[in-house]
Amino acid sequence: MSNSLTCDVVVVGAGMVGAATALYAARAGLSAVLVDRGPVAGGTTGAGEGNLLVSDKEPGPELELALLSARLWADLAAEPGMGESGVGESFEYETKGGLVVASASEGLAALEELAAAQRPAGVRTESVGPDQLHDLEPYLAHGLAGGVLYPQDAQVMPTLAAARLVRLARTAGASLRTGRTVTDVLRTASGAVRGVRTSHGDIHAPAVVNAAGTWGGELAALAGVSLPVLPRRGFVLVTEPLPRRVRHKVYAADYVADVASDSAALQTSPVVEGTAAGPVLIGASRERVGFDRSFSLPVTRELAAGATRLFPFLAQVRAMRAYLGFRPYMPDHLPAVGPDARVPGLFHACGHEGAGIGLATGTGHLIAQVLAGRTSDLDLAPFRPDRFPDRFPDPVPEEFRS
Known part of the structure; x- marks a missing residue:
């Protein structure tokens, strides 16, 4: 076993959401350790298409998160990179837009109705x-009957983007530990988080962020809570x-x-x-x-x-x-984002279903704001990790386990 590390926050999961969380936490002045049992982007991120979408979000909390994330992705892409190109070129950031098409007039009417509802939130549609x-x-x-164009939809190459976000996080002071399986969430006698136990030793921190994606329910269970991922x-x-x-x-x-x-x-x-x-x-x-x-x-x-x-x-x-x-x-199609009221020091950033790549920047930014003691840009109440009744004593049934 290696010596224990000491930091402000341990982020579990080196997919896109975890990478973004480590990045924004480090840029907020926090010492962060990003840990994963496999490589960077070795799970859901590496099997994604890299979509950064607002077009498929109905008005509400997820759309607000998507719009915030889109702005943050654009900001990251515009940061200086190697030579004269921006960082976005290194992970194939494209603001190509999305085109949703309908084969019949009924479908087109439904598309137009959705677009009209999205526009007041800040979605541009044509x-x-x-x-x-x-x-x-x-x-x-x-x-085809017609369609709706969404100029704000964009795309990245997901594995390249996750690797770049990790590199930016490390430049800002974060550490990366891959090949380390988290086997327990360490807690004090009062129940507060004090770090994680891994296959290579303990990492001590007053905050742990669950960015374990599809395995988020298993990590939550290690902390003694239920999360139905x-x-x-x-x-x-x-x-x-x-x-x-x-x-x-x-x-x-x-x-x-x-x-x-x-x-x-x-x-x-x-x-x-x-x-x-x-x-x-x-x-x-x-x-x-x-x-x-x-x-x-x-x-x-x-x-x-x-x-x-x-x-x-x-x-x-x-x-x-x-x-x-x-x-x-997740059963209500909203991710779990923010502190878990059941376990002091435990935060969740998972359950994004197929939108994790697009929503990663906003999620990481919001988590970092709360970790740093600041007011978050969005109301996190709709994303509360404890919003589900405890009817899932085993958050990941045996048949769904890896």
Whole structure:
């Protein structure tokens, strides 16, 4: 066992949310240690598409968090990087916008209604008629009813972005400890947090942040509390590199409904986006099957079929690979962000489902503000970790464990 470390805060989980939390905590003047049982971005972050979205958020707390996060992502991307380029170039930050399309007039009316509700919160939207769709996306299928353009939607390459945020955090004074499994949350006789026990020794701190993503329920249990985080599996198809033919993130109107669904059954809705490196990413599927990593040919076939309905040219394009990840699902579709009133010194920053990459900067910023004793920019009450009744004595049922 190595000697114990002493710091102001231990952040558990080196995915995007943990990396952002360590960064903003360090920049707030706190000594932070970021710890993970695996590598940086080794979990949900590394299996994501890198979406920074406001388009799929209904008015309310999550949309407010998404808008704050979008501003912070833009600020980070604009920071000086190597040479004359900004930091954003190092992780393929693209403000390409999102285009949500409807195949029928009923779906288009629902899109317009959502856009009208989002605008008062600060979301910029542009209605797109059927005759304008091909000005934005020349290869899009014909016969669609129209859509809504969201200029604020953006994208990053997630593993590069997480690595960059960790590097910025270390430059600001944070430490990184990978390959260290947290086996216990240390507490005083009065129940307050005093650090974590890892496979390589204890790390002492008066604050611990649970940024363990899909495994957030297991970490919460180590501190003696319940947090109902469950894995929601999703697949992504990756095509061969192509000239840029898909200019925006393009998805069908039913994607928003799938995101908000409580169903454990398989749901797919076409999502297609190009990348700076050339491949096209194709999603999206959702199903609660625990941590089952089995490849599903029927799911990937559905993804391919949906993508070719939106962009017929993809029928002639080869898929290089498919990968899967597990989104950290919460019953009310809001993450747990902020202090846990049940355990002094315990903070949570998990349960973002498929929006963790986009919401990471805002989450980390808000957690750092509270850690530093400042008033948070957003009201954290809707994200309270203890908002759920204790009907989950085992926060992660056995069949859902890794």
